[in-house]
Amino acid sequence: MILAAATNESLAQMSNTLIYSSMAVYTLAFFAHIAEWVLGSRSKVGRTAAALTRPDTAAAPAVTVRGTTAGGGTAVLDKPKVVTRSAAGARDVPDGPGAAGGTVKGDLYGRIAVSLTALGFLVEAAGVVTRALSVQRAPWGNMYEFSTTFSTVAVGVYLGFLLFKKNVRWIGLPLVTTVLLDLGVATTWLYTDSDQLVPALHSYWLWIHVSTAIFCGAVLYLGAVATLLYLFRDAYENKLAGGGQPGAFARSVLERLPAAASLDKFAYRVNAAIFPLWTFTIIAGAIWAGDAWGRYWGWDAKEVWSFITWVGYAAYLHARATAGWKGRKAAYIALIAFGCFLFNYYGVNIFVSSKHSYAGV
Known part of the structure; x- marks a missing residue:
């Protein structure tokens, strides 16, 4: 018999304070990223357009x-x-100079933004850890905890890419924006008081299955951002190659992004790398279901949408290996697959009654 530990209210309150503090730091990082894009010189950005038209x-x-x-x-x-x-093999295009526009002033704000993002990550991670310590269990027993842990891991993966000298600073602005939205939803609509879990969740599989699901989702999110930006950048390159004149937004933003081929390659690599782990996540969930409910697969809504997500990414990887489906067609499949993941993340828990509903919203 497992005895539930009492909730440490002071640690629970400290966790809440740290989460709100991280939101304040992320907000500062958001404005620093904006400054990086706005104040970075645009005079050096035109080389990308010139390369496309020559x-x-x-x-x-x-x-x-x-x-x-x-x-x-x-x-x-x-x-x-x-x-x-590029994936379609239609053209060779150099990468843009980045959000800073290749200038010292823009780069300074970019470094400030990354530093603030790292600080926000540390504060939010402390909030997640203190939440776990307040009840002495894994900090992902409900949707509020899952959301805070998910955004922490997503920022951690991004910082990990930067640590290993990967040029992914262009993800910073959409990442921080999404994290603020995620934490806003978590603290406003999904908040649940720190409490013990129902007996069915007292299993070591909670650490294995849910932690891998969170990590997979964080990496798939980065792949989805790269895929979405690839579609915008590819349309921009096609317009220039056809002799068109992009608008002000394209000239000030899209020209600074990596080439469509680079974005497409990054998205493919992260999605392909994480796909085996997502497969393991589903298998681990099935094993846990066998221990908890006496059956490995019961077509529960969460199980079904996890499998649909798996099929979506399997179709994407297959499309990438098929000549006629590389490029934009494969990108659309990847975004649909990530949409399935998001519905499994939010929609199933909020709108569908299932065996996974015992964890609370």
Whole structure:
């Protein structure tokens, strides 16, 4: 028999304070990201548009390289810049200069934004940990706890990419915006007092199954952001290649993003890398269901939508391997699959009565 520990109200209140404090820090990070985009120079951004409108041979700027001639002298050689081939193989386009626009002023605000995002992550993580300590269990027993942990992990994955020198600062603004929305919903509509779990959730599978689901969702979110930006950037590149004139938004924002090919490659790599772990998440849930309810699969709403999400991403990966479905068509499938994940995340718990409803909203 498992004896439930009493709730430590002071730690629970501390957790709430830390979560609200993290929202304040994330808000400052949001404005710093805005400043990075707005104050970054636009004069250096035009090179992307120029590269798109010139022939392929002129699109890559020359790099001076000194070589040795047969007579022992030196000669200046032109080495083309390496660019990324798009998924559809239609064009080669260099990456944009980033949100800062390649300027010192914009980069300064970008560094401030990343620093504030890291601070917000630490404060929110402390809030998640103190919530767990207040009841001495995993901090994802209900939708409020799942949401706060999910946003913490999403920011952590983003910072992990930056730590390993991956150029993903362009995710910062949509990430912080989404995190603020997620925490706003969690603290306003999903909040649940810190309390003990129902007996069915007292299992080590709570740590395994739910933690992997949260991590998978965080990585899939980053893939979805890259996919959405890929669609905008690809449309922009197509318009320029066809001789069109993009609007002010495209000139000030889309030109700074990585090339459509780079965004497409990033989205594919993170989705493909996390797909096996999502498969394990479903299997782990089935094993837990067998222990808790005496059956491994009962077509419960949460089980069904987890499987639908799995099918969606399996279709996306298959589409990427099919010549006629690369590029935009595959991207649409990826966004539909992530939409299924979001419905499984929010919709099933809020709108559908299922065996998973015992955890509360």
